[in-house]
Amino acid sequence: MRGPLQGRALSTSTSTQRSNNSATPEPVPKSKTKRRRGPFVYSIGAVTGLTTAWYAFASGSKDESLNDTRFTAFDVVSNEPVSPTAFVLTIRSRDSALAKNSAKLKAAWEHGLWSVEFKQPQLQIARHYTPLPPLEGEDGTEGQLRFLVRKMQGGEMSNYLSRMHVGDQVWLRGPHHGFDIPKRLGDAREIVFVAGGTGIAPALQMVHKMLNASVNGAEDFKPSIRILWANRRSVDCVARDEFRSKRGENHGTQSVFLRQILDMKRRHGDQFIIDYFVDDEKKFIGIKDIEAALRSASATKTTWTLQPPNKSCRWHSDKLLAASMDEDDGHTPDAACACPQGRAGRNIVCVSGPDGFIEAFAGPKRWTGGRELQGLVQGALGTIKQQSRGAVDDWLVLKL
Numbered sequence: 001m002r003g004p005l006q007g008r009a010l011s012t013s014t015s016t017q018r019s020n021n022s023a024t025p026e027p028v029p030k031s032k033t034k035r036r037r038g039p040f041v042y043s044i045g046a047v048t049g050l051t052t053a054w055y056a057f058a059s060g061s062k063d064e065s066l067n068d069t070r071f072t073a074f075d076v077v078s079n080e081p082v083s084p085t086a087f088v089l090t091i092r093s094r095d096s097a098l099a100k101n102s103a104k105l106k107a108a109w110e111h112g113l114w115s116v117e118f119k120q121p122q123l124q125i126a127r128h129y130t131p132l133p134p135l136e137g138e139d140g141t142e143g144q145l146r147f148l149v150r151k152m153q154g155g156e157m158s159n160y161l162s163r164m165h166v167g168d169q170v171w172l173r174g175p176h177h178g179f180d181i182p183k184r185l186g187d188a189r190e191i192v193f194v195a196g197g198t199g200i201a202p203a204l205q206m207v208h209k210m211l212n213a214s215v216n217g218a219e220d221f222k223p224s225i226r227i228l229w230a231n232r233r234s235v236d237c238v239a240r241d242e243f244r245s246k247r248g249e250n251h252g253t254q255s256v257f258l259r260q261i262l263d264m265k266r267r268h269g270d271q272f273i274i275d276y277f278v279d280d281e282k283k284f285i286g287i288k289d290i291e292a293a294l295r296s297a298s299a300t301k302t303t304w305t306l307q308p309p310n311k312s313c314r315w316h317s318d319k320l321l322a323a324s325m326d327e328d329d330g331h332t333p334d335a336a337c338a339c340p341q342g343r344a345g346r347n348i349v350c351v352s353g354p355d356g357f358i359e360a361f362a363g364p365k366r367w368t369g370g371r372e373l374q375g376l377v378q379g380a381l382g383t384i385k386q387q388s389r390g391a392v393d394d395w396l397v398l399k400l
């Protein structure tokens, strides 16, 4: 079921996972594949023929590093349960590609939001997954990647990944850079995430990018990041008990994912807040919760007033955002801000999670000419924008 309005509350229950998946036979170049919603089946015969042809062609290639046209091999380092339905899969680059991969991963972490595709070789399908940030003490260039994966009932890729053991081989394509959050934030200071399930992964990427001085520069430039995190079951609310009881020092028995959230909280304090919502406990994210998050964020005032966004600004116009897709930001990294001179930028609300979740909170994305565009802001955030009479005009809504 999609996540409809339940009174003024929204359920996180959805039938499909996050959008933009591609079911892609190996030889199809990235530029020719559509990022698809939901499952898609290819003729196995056609796929086998094409795959054979591709391998014959590709066997001459020596570059085995991560790239966005061809799948490359990584080795599974660990597969650790986080809850009955979620696990953290850790993989590592092959030594032969380590130097090149390290440089590519460094660039991806510097960009901020990014994902890769995994391939299921028997079925020739591919799905996007979002790398969790490096742990404390790592700089992200060790060639290791970690993913929080939810095992979907009947889900082809997530169940395939859940069966991976140490030493197994997986195939990756990417990295795919998403929205350029620092550019879009500009001189604004607040980021709110409305995240469903594994949709917390991009939020943690933002914590890594925006709150780590070593990644982002000056201390006084750090924004606040508040995450409204919805899960179906209380067992998936990682770190909630620890935050409530202020426990969290016994790292020995904690999952790597729990440890990561606790470390982030310890390092970033009130600049990193998670509010938990659980279907099981009938605690859904409602319009009032989002309004409260936006209000409390706006209350931590900056000493400057933001200029109103120019309608033709590449980074800050709502209209131009509605007609673009997340990967576009990486194509024009040097485009100038066209807002009036002075302090310019927009606070940011990101909605990340399954399709139905995004639709309920921010409205559907829109397919046009093979591109999945952001579309207008609708759903709960559309209602808030309509009712607020300008009070949330400095917030830009991104659908991840």
Ligand SMILES: Cc1cc2nc3c(=O)[nH]c(=O)nc-3n(C[C@H](O)[C@H](O)[C@H](O)COP(=O)(O)OP(=O)(O)OC[C@H]3O[C@@H](n4cnc5c(N)ncnc54)[C@H](O)[C@@H]3O)c2cc1C
Binding pocket: 015, 016, 017, 018, 019, 020, 021, 038, 039, 115, 127, 128, 129, 130, 131, 147, 148, 149, 150, 151, 152, 153, 154, 155, 156, 157, 158, 159, 198, 201, 400
């Ligand atoms: C940018 C991006 C990043 C993502 N990051 C992550 C991440 O970090 N972690 C994560 O876990 N997920 C992530 N996802 C979602 C992920 O890509 C997959 O969609 C998810 O793992 C489910 O894939 P699957 O192959 O297991 O399920 P699928 O086989 O695609 O099935 C999905 C659901 O649909 C149902 N279904 C299957 N076939 C049908 C059918 N014919 N008709 C109706 N329903 C059907 C299944 O039972 C299942 O519940 C991300 C998605 C995107 C777009």
